[in-house]
Amino acid sequence: MGPKVKLALTPLSSLVVNRYFIPAHNLFPNTSIQNKPLLHYRHVFPRDTSSSKMESHLKAIRAVFPKSRWTMLPRTFFHATSHKVLCVSNGRARLLFGGDDNPGGVKVTAVKGDVLIVPAGVAQRMDKDLDAGFLMVIAFSRGYKDEKCYGVEGEEEKVRGIENVPWFKKDPIYGAEGPALEV
Template sequence: MAGKPKALHPLVPLASLSFSTHQIPAHNLIPNTSLAARPLIVYRAPFATTPSAEQIEAHLRAVGVCFPMWRWPMYPEDHFHTTAHEFVVVHRGRGRLNFGGRGCAGAVEVEVVPGDAVLIPGGVSHALLEDLGEKEGLGSFEMVGSYMEGSEHWDMCYGKHGEEEHVANIPNLTWFDKDPLYGEGGPAAKC
């Protein structure tokens, strides 16, 4: 049937999902979660089998919460968005990521592998610290990046003077009423 979304890629049962939530304090001019208190959420292996980039994109479209916009590694420079929450799913390689900014006492550093996902609230700094997959012959680190409908036009901020007007928008961002992977009842919908 035309217009019908492709089938969802199988997920582990929600009761078995391994995930963590993190509140990250402001660091210099990077607000992190201090303005809206929405957590960074790291999903560990939520898919029953490791999906391809195409399968991730089809799954996200079928759930209908976040819409895939790009395939790329994460920028190595600390940056954040004030117009959108970002949802990323690793589809190739392995990477070490920083959330909160280099030098932030409450920063979260994680290693991610294909199938792992991260929900990055507006205002939370993020950067690729190291492409581990390339070193290990697993291929360059790459993710599928997506945003909620209506927030597909994201900005780039770096924690510098002159961004204050943009930062003031963060508390006005709409949060998720459904989880980008699980829909009803997933971790994002419970925050």
């Protein structure tokens, strides 16, 4: 194993972060249970950062574990047992959070180098791949499963469990400090 390559992340002092509190809608709890916002860190990673380097960075911070490289599903879903970190490694896409027809939902354009921190319970889906080839490194809270829920009856017990999903003790990208620790 070679020496670790330290990434030149956008400094916290100049990082642009959008915070979204999304109300419950239909059977999607969104941010209503833990009251932690969806966080969108803009242009965190340098544009030439590969998926492998993003995964290595996440592993070094040790707040989440990278599970896959994937796009986002076109069907609305959420996770009830884990918070999720999305590091955009290729392309750009419009993502919908909060559920279809939710007046408090948000559409976010995510581009290569962005990071989204999606709290447990927040509905999400691909709205449109703007470049054909959108790809993310997808990571989850350490020690928790990434089981999907779809906002249907029969998931109530899983939804109640969201209140017990611990928030991050370290910012998944910046470590000892960072926006995830300020919510």
